[in-house]
Amino acid sequence: MMHQPRQNDKDTQQMSSYPSVMALVFVFLIASLVDASSFSFPARRALPVATKSDAKRQSETVFSSGAAWIGDVQIGSQQESFRVLLDTGSGTMAVYGSTCQECALQGVTMFNPGSSSSFELLGCQGSGCVCNSRGQCFSTASYGDGSGWSGIAGRDDLTIGGWTNKGAFAFMVNASNGFAEPSYDGILGLTYPNFGFPDSPIQDIIQARDGAPNMFWLGFNPDGTGVMTLGNPKPEYYNGGMQTLQVYPTQGSAYGWYVVRPQSMMLGQTIVGQSTAFPGLTIVDSGTTFLTLSNTLYSNLKTSFQNSYSNLQCFRNFWVTGTVCPLTETQRAAWPNMTFAFINNVQVVVTSKDYIIPDLRNPGYFGMAIGSIGNVNAGSVSTILGAPFMSGRYMGFDRDSNVIQFAESSGYTEIHNGDHRMVPMLFFICAFLFALL
DSSP states (O other), X not given: OOEEOOTTOTTOGGGTTSOOOXXXXXXXXXXTTSOGGGSOOOOSSOOOOOXXXXXXXXXXXXXXXXXXXXXXXXXXXXXXXXXXEXXXXXXXXXXXXXXXGGGOOTTOOOBOGGGOTTOEEOOSOSTTOEEOTTSOEEEEXXXXXXXXXXXXXXXXXXXXXXXXXXXXXXXXXXXXXXXXXXXXXXXXXXXXXXXXXXXXXXXXXXXXXXXXXXEEEEEEOTTSEEEEEESSOOGGGEEEEEEEEEOBXXXXXXXXXXXXXXXXXXXXXXXXXXXXXXOSEEEEOTTSSSEEEOHHHHHHHXXXXXXXXXXXXXXXXXXXXXXXXXXXXXXXXXXXXXEEEOGGGOXXXXXXXXXXXXXXXXXXXXXXXXXXXXXXXXXXXXXXXXXXXXXXXXXXXXXXXTEEEEEEEOOOGGGOOGGGOOOOOOOTHHHHHHXXX
16 A cells, blocks of 8 residues: 655655555446446455454464455553554554544444553654644545545554554544545554654664664465564574565655566566566555556566467456456466566566465455556656565565565464454456456
8 A cells, every 4th residue: 555645744755746556546447347246346455354363472463354464563551452454555553543433433443542541642843743723743644545544643652563662653533535444443554764754663663672673574475374573584484595675765865665676577488578667666565455567567468468378267357358257276376477587686476376366255266466557657656566476475674774585485374373364355456457458
């Protein structure tokens, strides 16, 4: 989920010209043009199908709601547990506040500052703060699909990934255009500091540990289980050696999103795009459900599929009619891998299990998690490497060395908990889009 920086966000004014793009915005464009009776059309971000976990036992565990990756954080003197969307495409943490009427959804947790003896309001300082009539620091955020929130900024005891420290966040007093969803209680932005207001607390929590590297790790498995850890990597969560992707500044020398530079993309053994097919910024975004490609790259990929793989089961459904389709696991495995190549011979392989995703409402049916971002200008985001790019990997975001390290995930079966197991459900937006292009 890509955050659109506010004009007066602290230290982000030079980034405010970037158009905010979030893959989920396609749902509104396509729903009005495609016959909705032909597919299972899930809720905008996720479905309310999970219960709260034991906070201490599951402090590192995350899971897929099908539309987002969710983790538990604990807030306040009572260490109340909140289920938040883990988003490397935005930079602020916010949870539903107890006075937020738009957030009053069944089954969600809402933060009441009066119930935490350790909560303190942030003063009205900083260019990202708007001081309201009560002398409170008012913060807002908006996202590429038009949704957003506004809230009061403060600090409290936070536990993230098993580590605890004072950290800043906002509790929402308003949510707009469908931001509030019943399957999570807020959002944890994980971009570089100074990309939102207040800054995500992840930096303060990591730096409170003397000697800990300034990095966090996300491990996403195709079955919907995963972990989030802080500091050094944990060997039990990955197999084999680490590979490294360089992260580049978002603009000038300023880091915001996790910008990478693919050299090429392949479908099977066929090159479908060189570096020129990535005309703008390419970002790694855990808050986007699928691979979202530039128009050129998407068109080349579609042509390559048509030329070499039109005999595959469900080809017509995915690429022509824009519908879901029943597949056996053998038929699903017959679809080709996609490979993104980077400098230093680093390759990220996206398998059919990563980009052909089951439909939760129709067992045995699948759709394709690939879409097009549309026309972009130089310097804008042209490619979003979302959940399929991260699936099956334990991926570390090092904000001091400006690199992403990754290795094959180990499966995390030893920390699996039934309350957190959820079958991934695709936003079949991408499949709908194919029929229109």
